[in-house]
Amino acid sequence: MSGASHQAPYGPIVTVLRRLVRARGSAPGAWLDGTEATDAGRSWARAGFAASVILVLVATGLVTAAVAAAGGAPNPLTQLLYVPILYVAVRHGRLGALVMAVVAGLAVGPWMPSSNAPSGHQGFRDWGLRLLVFVLVGFVTAWLASQISRPFAVIARDAWLGQALRAAVRQRRIRVHYQPFIDLTDGRVLGVEALCRWKSLRGRPMAPDVFIPAAEHTGAIAAVSRAVFRQSAAQFGEWATQHGAGLTMSINVSAVELCKPAFLVDLTRLAAGAAESGYRLCIEVTETAIIARTDEALLVLSAAREMGVLVALDDFGTGESSLAYLGGFPIDIVKIDLSFVAAVDVDETAHAIVSAIVSMASSLGAATIAEGVERPGQLRALRDLGCDIGQGYYLGRPAAAAGVDWTRRTLA
Ligand code: G
Ligand code: MN
Numbered sequence: 001m002s003g004a005s006h007q008a009p010y011g012p013i014v015t016v017l018r019r020l021v022r023a024r025g026s027a028p029g030a031w032l033d034g035t036e037a038t039d040a041g042r043s044w045a046r047a048g049f050a051a052s053v054i055l056v057l058v059a060t061g062l063v064t065a066a067v068a069a070a071g072g073a074p075n076p077l078t079q080l081l082y083v084p085i086l087y088v089a090v091r092h093g094r095l096g097a098l099v100m101a102v103v104a105g106l107a108v109g110p111w112m113p114s115s116n117a118p119s120g121h122q123g124f125r126d127w128g129l130r131l132l133v134f135v136l137v138g139f140v141t142a143w144l145a146s147q148i149s150r151p152f153a154v155i156a157r158d159a160w161l162g163q164a165l166r167a168a169v170r171q172r173r174i175r176v177h178y179q180p181f182i183d184l185t186d187g188r189v190l191g192v193e194a195l196c197r198w199k200s201l202r203g204r205p206m207a208p209d210v211f212i213p214a215a216e217h218t219g220a221i222a223a224v225s226r227a228v229f230r231q232s233a234a235q236f237g238e239w240a241t242q243h244g245a246g247l248t249m250s251i252n253v254s255a256v257e258l259c260k261p262a263f264l265v266d267l268t269r270l271a272a273g274a275a276e277s278g279y280r281l282c283i284e285v286t287e288t289a290i291i292a293r294t295d296e297a298l299l300v301l302s303a304a305r306e307m308g309v310l311v312a313l314d315d316f317g318t319g320e321s322s323l324a325y326l327g328g329f330p331i332d333i334v335k336i337d338l339s340f341v342a343a344v345d346v347d348e349t350a351h352a353i354v355s356a357i358v359s360m361a362s363s364l365g366a367a368t369i370a371e372g373v374e375r376p377g378q379l380r381a382l383r384d385l386g387c388d389i390g391q392g393y394y395l396g397r398p399a400a401a402a403g404v405d406w407t408r409r410t411l412a
Pocket of ligand 1: 179195208251315316338358371372373374391392393394398
């Protein structure tokens, strides 16, 4: 039996799925918009759903091929029942798989026509066997799904995002937005942080907190980071001549990239560019990146300091390390995670945590940047606590290069 005849029944389903997916947007791959920043949660599930449907279709094709290879004559209608079984097994585990397999088994009762039974109808034995196979396939799939730490749907979605990101880098669709950080003593713009932005083909912004992890998991992060570094360096060259020397350009370094030799090469080049144009370079790393590979991280961060590059600890407070431990690393700036800053003016605990971070950072000789300042109340509390620098929507949203406000802020 030729492979093509087994594939045939899935052709129409794939077509219908494509239509369904397209119905949500005109461009192919538009369902990826599901990761849109404004409605991340719901759309995330949508993208995950589409990804798992595709995954299930692939798995079903494999099962059909296996049946054919074992000499069976797959009845297209019966084989179709693997779609819901595998799907439910992946999404809902063993119990779901069992229920679905039994329902599917009952649906293909002994009255189901069969091409290899002389009477044209399958016997009870065939039917019982099929029921058993349904249950087994469901169980095995559920087990496989549970063995993988990240859900299948997320893995499939990330693989897709990774490919789309590489294409976006090639087509120069990765953009950099810049968010200023402000001296909390006098309101001056000290510099900007370069933030990676990616719009789908339809022009909708994708959420960085979804696509950056996807890029890290798939290795696309190397190309994405390089694109961001190149653009920011060119932009800062221009700004340095316009606004004079002394500005700081802060770039985010992925934990995945930090300890790679290629990053050290990039860093050297960036540091040379900064020295030549007269601006300060700052790399933002997370505590997780440092702890994951302590020895190498220490080498890279020390090299950065040698080159006159500042080191900022990004999203501080979200990891499991203490500043006392991190004090052994050359850290110039501690960025207080916005989850603490969010309630610094209204919640005693948040206030106490920020206070502790500020005093520990200063005893280690590091400056503090508060992330996610959105209200004047937070600004007042942070200044009272002695936090040095502020960043957030209230002080300036991330914007394309032309939209950055360089004027001194008035701090009430
Ligand atoms: O991990 P890192 O701190 O580098 O990420 C910064 C992210 O936080 C950016 O994507 C930026 O858009 C976002 N951001 C910047 N300012 C604010 C703010 O005031 N509030 C919130 N909720 N997010 C912000
Ligand atoms: Mn950052």
